[in-house]
Amino acid sequence: MRKKQKEEILRKHPYSIWQGKDGRWRTHVSDITQKSGRKLVVKSTEEKIYEALDTYYQNTDEAAHRASITLRKLYPQWLEYKKLHTRAESYISRIDTDWRTYYLDTEIIDIPIKKLDKLTLDMWAHKLIQDYDMTKNKYYNVTVIIRQSLEYAVDIGLIPSNPMSQVKIDGKRMFRKVKKKPDATQVFSKEELDLIFPMAWEDFKNHTKVYELAPLAFLFQFQTGLRIGELCAVRYEDIETPNYIHIQRMLRRDTNQVVEHTKTEYGDRQVLLTETAKKIIACAKARQEELGVDSEGYIFSINGKPILARVIDDLYKKYCKKAGIIQKSSHKARKTYISSLLDAQVNINTIREMVGHADERTTLGNYCFDRKAEDEKKILIEKALSI
Template identity: 25%
Template structure:
């Protein structure tokens, strides 16, 4: 068995001598490599495949788009509904239209790179989503290798696109107070209070139950989430670290007690029509609140309050930023947010660190020289 690397003027290719079949010489050629190094690596992989299996594995002629649909079906049973919807959108909206017509064995690193260039240059997707597309392509081709559909994963030869973090949008303490004052008459007032005083995510707030709150210890436990569509409560949380306990400010406890009395009054009024899901934030008949309605009310009160328009999720960022600005240890903030480690917290809220450095220097100055 022998192989050689050659150049056709534009790209590199290899020729692999497989041997003789029925007395006839048999070769395998593979073209389209951008560099000699890529061609050499592919040749080694092909030779290794022959030694391992005793024969050369002929790559499948399946179109990548058809394979992706099947791969996505397999993913559906192991990922959350919200994650599946993101996968489905990225694959059907961006990957299949660009790469779906190519046979899975004929996809080249350059084809994948061109897709990334198209998405980034024309600003069709946020950089974070282009990174997700890279992960999907890489994961799907890894699976294809394991299933003997292709001999190698060409996505591994393409650099993962870089993502640049956008500056976080948060409110000042004055803006927080103004917003909460205008939200007092809203049904969702307690949801806004929880977001700003705990850093909970939207889905965590809308799935919070009364039994998850310990009024004597002034803590709450996050044990489930509401889906983005509002039609399903998922046991568990976004990640293992998201299952956490949070200590509540005294005024938040007082507002929860007041809110519970209002919910009990609605329950008595609705009588047999009430669906008791034990939810803290719910409709007047006990069913989960629609995330869409929550956001509609949030943006309406934001406009009414004449404060900067931010996302509901930015209330979580506001919570963390205010705590860090007050000198709260990043480890404590990390635990309240449910981050897997404090490095994520420090990286996300690095904009607060320069201020903390100045305050630390001032405290040291007072301690050492006053």
Template identity: 20%
Template sequence: MARRGENIYKRKDGRYEGRYIKFYNSAGKAVYGYLYSKSYTDLKERLKSCKTEKWGASKGMNIPLGEWMNTWLSSLGTTRKPTTQRVYKSHIENHINPALGAIPLKKLNAEQIQNFVNDLNLSAATVKTIFATLKSALISAGGVAPQVWSGVKMPKSEKFITRVLSVEEQKRLENALSGDSDIGIFLCLYTGLRIGELCALRWEDIHLERAVLTVNGTQARTEKGVEIISPKSKSAKREIPLPPFLLEKIKRLPRTGEFVISRFGRPFDIRTYRRHFKHILNKAGLPDIKFHALRHTFATRALEVGMDYKTLSEILGHSTVSITLDLYAHSLNEHKKKQMNKLGGIFQL
């Protein structure tokens, strides 16, 4: 039996075995090292030395943060999706390493990290993701005390009201849609697909006999180029019913390739389709909005016609209903007025 807090065990062969944490891997799990000795006192002293130095023995905590960040990023392997690793790499190269990269791990402190966070002239959400990247790497290093990052204060997030098309604007947009590739805009307006999911949609994902489409992938730009990868989460892989009018539009489309939204037999690149959307907005005389506004518009219209949050959450591919509630608890002023006006009818004689 080990003595409390020492992690030293006596083996059947008479030797003592000691265990210590060498470092934490990219998933945050401890990787252990083992020492052996016939002498309990000798092993205790050697184990104490290893616990003090933690990661990398004599070198680990002396290396610059920037060097460790690059090592950590390279160690991720398949534990993170390519798109996630690209985000990490951008945070490291553009923000973390330029500001903190020269500081040795053992000299890094909470004040330095707090100043780094305060100096980031970015949105609160972006600052939080950059800090999360740094924190994950520091945890994996193993020898950095939690106090270095645990007390750092994040900027307060501003409440963001999503831009949606009014009913009149949506009609103008739909009237401007005429080409075969425009079906993608219809799909997003009436199913809430993300643009990456749209550009990854194959004909085999549309089941005409059941009037549904399945989301099985998303398009992403990796170091290898444009690829179709797994959805961002388990909940993002979903089945969405198709309204009858939309089903009829899909049936009339020519199948010129494997993908529903394609050009020259190849799927539309996300950036190319965004440019196409900008052209359609200009044609319809509408203000410049992000493509993602189509997803917000779908959600708003769905709530306006009485769709419940649970159903909407599943169609949108959110992991929890609370995410849907947080994003779409608001509604358009036009809809608010209609709902409030119903109150007056209760007591009218």
């Protein structure tokens, strides 16, 4: 053993080291399991006694290090682990935003993980809900970090069990109730579509945009219910059968790069092409041929690159403003598509599959809105309740 190593051991070691009359070497080390608080170590040579002390202090240092690990130290390691289990970059980005917003300047992340008990976490969780007036969904999204980080701590042997699993929230008393937004703000009515659809067709026929096929992409979204990233990345090769288009990739908003997967595993799906959708595709192809451009296979491209989401977003703003209606986004077109199918009594499981939802509760709970005008609702209710 090098002299420097021995000096480091002696610096840490509070007990004397001696050679007994029998020629063997002895010292003590701390041991809380012993009544005296220490135990005797006996080795045949001085070198071996130092080797034993080196191993002892390495283990002690490692134990001290593990005991000092906090959520602040563990988070980057857990996040890298988390990235291995998802292809959704936006999900990782949202987690990191939540970390900076709800964790970074709080005391909870500097408490050693081994000292995080149920009571400490219970008080932190309830204060979090109160301070930010959280809904149930918001709370569970934000606490993904601490819940899964502590589960990761269990997996790497840092703690024996996850104390966050013992924290219970009385949802009826604690969470802010969410009132579903008015139908008129979430979907396009039939009257509104009658106003904006002709605008899109007119823009296409007059070639008024730099991205000439953007109005067609706008119209196509109402016929397919695609997410805007999926819409931007659709290709002719995705039409694998005459009546369906295979949705299997998307354009990322943050990088404008096409990735060969959808938002979730359920997003990889077949979507029925209506006759109007087929007409839109035929118009796009005819215009590309007329211009003599190579779209590189993208249905709504005239420059060999996927059309950008912001270009389609601009059309929603333009048409809503021109029609004098409430400003609505491309996501509202997706809600309109789903609500229209529900109005037409299409089976909920068929709808769920075509829009790429894992659970029909998502489809019904977040995408189901009434598109009828007030007078239509009144007539239907009167008819339903007439004696």
